[in-house]
Amino acid sequence: MPTFSIIIPVYNRPDELKELLDSVAGQICRDFEVIIVEDGSEMKSEQLTFQYKQQFHINYLYQTNQGPGPARNTGAQQAKGRWLIFLDSDCILPNDYLNIISQEVDCEEFDCFGGPDRPHPDFNTIQKAIGYAMSSVLTTGGIRGAKENLDIFYPRSYNLGVRNSVFNSLKGFTNMRFGEDLDFSMRLLKKGYSTRLIKKAFVFHKRRNNFRSFFKQVYNSGIARINLEIRHKGTLKPVHWIPSLFVLGHILIVIGAFFNPWFLLLLMFIPTVLFFHAHHVTKELKTAFWAVPAAFTQTFGYGLGFFEAVISRKLLGKKEFHAFHENFYK
Structure with missing residues (x-):
C-alpha cells in the first residue's frame, strides 16, 4: 500500500499532463501511485499514460464531463494511499516535492496540507506575468493560500493533500464548478480537522496562456x-x-x-x-x-x-x- 495517491483530473490537456507526469517520474521519493481521471475530454490521454507504466504505478480512468470536483472524487474512490494528493494537470513538480511532504507527514500531526505555487523559469512571459498576478502581495496573493497569517489557511486543489480517511469522512468534493477546493477546506475545518501550509512543497503552476481565458x-x-x-x-x-x-x-x-x-x-x-x-x-x-x-x-x-x-x-x-x-x- 503506497503512502501517497496522486490524483490528477484532466480535461483536453495531454501536452501539459505529459510535463507533469515527467516531473512525477523524476521524484526522489517513490512511495506513490498515480491516478489520472479523464473528465470527458475529446483529446484523450490514455495512450500517454501507457508510457509511464514501467516507471511507476499509474491508473487511467475515464468519465463523462462532470467538473473537477467529481473527477477528483472518482480518482479518490480508487486510491489506495494513506494520503491523497490532488494536483492540477498544468502543474510541474520539483524532484524533491514528495520527499519534502513525506518528511512533514511523518513528523507533524495535521489532516490536510497545501503548498504554494510559482512560475517555472522556462514558462513564457505571459504565464510568468499571470503567475505574478496570482501570487503577489499587491494583488490577492496573500489571501489565496500562500500565507497563514492573513486568514485561516485553506489548501487549494492545485496542490492539496489530505488523509484518505478524512477525505472519505467528508464525502469528498461537492459539485461546485468554481471554488470547490475552498468549499472542501471550509467543510474540513468545520468538522474540527486541521490544515497545514508546507511552504517548501511548492509546485510550478502554468495557469492560463492568455488574458482572455485568465479573465474568465x-x-x-x-x-x-x-x-x-x-x-x-x-x-x-x-x-x-x-x-x-x-x-x-x-x-x-x-x-x-x-x-x-x-x-x-x-x-x-x-x-x-x-x-x-x-x-x-x-x-x-x-x-x-x-x-x-x-x-x-x-x-x-x-x-x-x-x-x-x-x-x-x-x-x-x-x-x-x-x-x-x-x-x-x-
Missing part, C-alpha cells in the same frame, strides 16, 4: 467567493472586497479625469508600483511589463464577478451560478 477564470473566482459565503456564513472577510473597491475607485478616477487632468496621475500610480514590484520579484523587465495588465485583468475580473454575484445572489436571491458556461475553454 478570475471572474468566476469572484462569483465563487459569494457562493462560498452563502454556503459558509462568516467566511467573507473585508479583504475580499478589495478588488471590487479597486474597480469602483478606478471608475471614479476616470470620471474625475474628465473634469481635472490631475486625476490622470492617480491612474499612473498603481501601474508604476506594480511594474517596479514585479521587476523586483521576477528580475525580468519583459515579465514586469506584462505583469501590469495581468494584475489589472485579475483584479478587475475578480471584482466584476464579485459585484455580479452580490447583486444576483445577495440582492435578488438567485441560485448559485457561474459565468461563461458555453465558452470557458475557448
